[in-house]
Amino acid sequence: MTANDKILDHCRNLVSQPDYRKEYLLRIKDQYHGLIGYFSNYIPEEIIAATGFHPVRIIGSFDTSQSHHRTLFNPACSFVQDVYAVACCGEFSLFTHVIFPNSCDSLKFLRQMWESEVKDPSAYTVFHPINADAHSIRYFAEESKRFAGELKNISGVNFTESDLTEKINQYNQTRSLLRKLYELKKEIRTFLSGSQLIALMTAGLIMDRNEYNQILEQLVQEGTGQQFQGDKSKKKIMIIGPLMDNVRLLDQIEQCGAIIVDDDITNGMRYFDLDVQTQGDLYENLAERYLRSGPSPTLHRDPQVDIQSFRDRVSQLDLGGVVFVNQKFCEPHVHNYLSKIDILKKLRINYLMLEIEHDRAALSGRDLLRIESFIEIAGRNSIGVE
C-alpha cells in the first residue's frame, strides 16, 4: 500500500466508518478545549477554531440498527432521522456542544426535538440570514460576534483578532488547496477518482486542520504537473445534492463507466468556494464569504443569477450527464432538482434523479440498473430519466 493509498483509506474510513471516526476524534480531542459538532456550511468554523475548540461536521453513515425505536415523524429527511436516532443513544456525547444553522425545516425540526428529547450535548443556533445582500451581511457579522461571545464564555478563551486571522488563513489554505484539486479533477489530471476526492473533501470536515492541510498539499503537489492519467472513455458526470457522504454509492456510480468531474453538493464545491478576506472587519469578511459562496438551495439569491451561473458552469464541463442524488424527504434539494431540470433540458444534457435513504450503504439493484442505463446513454444529447 502506497502512502497515498494509506491517506485515502484513512479519509474514507473517517467518512464511512462511524467507529473509526469516533476513535479518531477521541484521540485528538485533548488537543483542544473540546469538540463542537455542527451542521451546515453556514456555521463559521474559523470562530469555533479560534476559541480553541475543534469544529466537527456532523455527517452520517451511522449504525442506526440499535436505535430505531426513536424516530421522527415523516417527512423529516432521512439524514435528520438518522442523526436523531443515534443522538438519542448518546452518539454525540463526545461533543461539548452542537451548533445548528437557521436552515431547512428538517433541521429546525431536529433542533426543537434536540432541545426536548436529546438535551445533551446542548444545542445552539446560529441565525444566519437567508439573503446575501448588504443588510444580511451586516446582520450576520453581528450574529457571528454574538456566536463568538458565547463560545468565549463557554471556553473562557478570549481570542484576539490575530488569533482569528490565523484561523482564517488556515481555513483559506484548505479552501485554496481543495480548489486546486478540483481543477485537476475537472481536467482529469489526477489519480483521484471522483468518489475518492469527495471522501477526501468530507474527511477534512472531521480531521485536525493542520493534518488535513498537509495531506492536501502533498496531493496537490503530486497532481500538479502530471500528465493526463484518467480514462478518456469514461463519461464525465456532475453530481448534485445535499451532504453526500455515501462513498460506496459514488464508487458504484463510477464503476458503471462514469467519472465524477464536478459537483454541487454540500461537502463539495459549496464548501470551499471563495476565501475570507483578512483586511478590515473580520466578522464582516466572514459574513460576506459565508453568504456569498456557492449557495445551498436554502439560501436566496436572484433566481435568474442562479440560472445563469448554473448554465455557464455545466456548459463549460463537456458533461455526459448530471446525477441528482437526493436524500429521501430532503425538500430543498427536490426544489433544487425542479429548478435545474429545465436548464438541463434546454442544454440537452442528460440527467438522472436518485432518491436514497441516507443510511443505506449501497444502491438497490433497481437503482444500479437505472445508473447503468443512464451512463450508457449519457452524452448522447437526449434528455433526462426522471
Added chain:
Amino acid sequence: MESSKTILTKIFTDYYLTAAQAKKEGKPIAYITAFTPVEILRAMGVVSLYPESYAVVCAASKKAPDMIHASQMAAFAQDLCSYSMIDFGAEHYDRLPYGGLPEPDILIATNNQCGTTLLWFKLLAQKKNIPLFIIDYPNAIGQQSTMKDYIRRQHKSLVAFVQEHTSNTIDSHILTEQVKNSKKACRGWKKVHELNKQSPIRLRAEKLINALFPIVAAKGTQSACDYYDALLRENQESPQTESTDTTRLLWHGYPMWFLGNKFPSGFDTDFQIVLNDYTLWWDLDYKDGVDEMESLITAYSNTYLNWSLEQKINWIMGLVKDYSVDGVICHANRSCRRALADIVPLRKALSKNKIPSVVIESDMANPDFYSKEQVGLRIESFRETLRAS
C-alpha cells in the same frame, strides 16, 4: 347592521373580484405567503393574493387530488407540501375554482412560517421570471435589538423593491390605518375564540375555521374588523342546541381542508372540539405605543411557527387551561415539517398534567394521506381513554 354572513360573502367576493379587476386595470399584483406584512403592500397600492389560501379553496372544493397528480406528472415529489403541489398543479388544470388566480407581477415570501414557501416561491420566480423578495425573520425576536434592526432594514428594502417594480410609493396614512385595523381584527378574532371558554361553546370548531378567511386575506381592512365584531355580537348568547355536559377537546395543528367539516367525524355534542389552535396562529401581536413599522416587526417575527419550543408548549398549555380542555388531538400533518416539531414535547407536557392526547397522521390538503377508517379507530379509542379517565 350587516350580518357576519353578509360581510364574509362580501370579503370573499371582493378578494377574487378585486384580483381579476386589478389584472384588467393593470394594477400591480403580488403573490404573498401567509405571514407577509401585507399592510405595507396595501399602503403601496399592491393587490396581494395568497396562493396558500387558494390551495385551501381547491382542497375544499375536492379538486386537490387532480392538481396534485398534475404536479407529480411534472416531476414534483409526493412528499412536498400539498399546498405547493396544488398550486403548481393548477398550471396544468383548466377547471379552476374562481377561474384561478391572476398572474402576479411580484412575489414576496417570508420564512416566519416554514422553509417550504421560500422554496416554492423561488421556483415560481424562476419558472415565470417574476421578481422575488424574501424577508428573513430569524426567530421570535424578543428584545434583541440587532434582529429588530435587521428586520426593519428588510421592511425598508421591501418598500424599495415594490417601488422599483411597480413605481408605487408608500402612503403613510394608509399604513397607519392598515396596522390599526390589523390590530383590531386580531383582537376581534381572539375574542370570538374566547367565547368558547364558556360551556356550552358558542361556535363549533368548523365554524371558526369558516371564519378564518378575513384574518388571513383581509387583515388590515375595515371589513375584517366589522366581520369579527358581527360574529362576536351574534354569538354572545348560549345556543340552546349545545350541551353543557361535554368532553372538551383541543385540535392541535392544521384542519383537514378536504373534509366537509374540516375535521374527521366522530365529534358530536358530548365530545366536542372547543378550539383549534391553528386558527389562533393568525392572532398576531401588534404592539401598542410604537410606530407602525415597529408594530409590524413584532407581529411578523412572533408567529407561532417562529417561536421557540418553550414558547409553543407554554402557549398551548395555557390554552388547555383557559379553555378547560379535557383532551388534545394532535394532527401530524405530513405537509408541514415545521409544525411537526412540537407534537412529542407537547404530549409529554400534557401527560405530565394528566391530559390525554392522541396523534392522527394525515395531511392538510391531500386526501390521499387520509384513512377514514384508521382515523375513526383512533378517535374511537381516544374516546374510550377519555371516558376511562
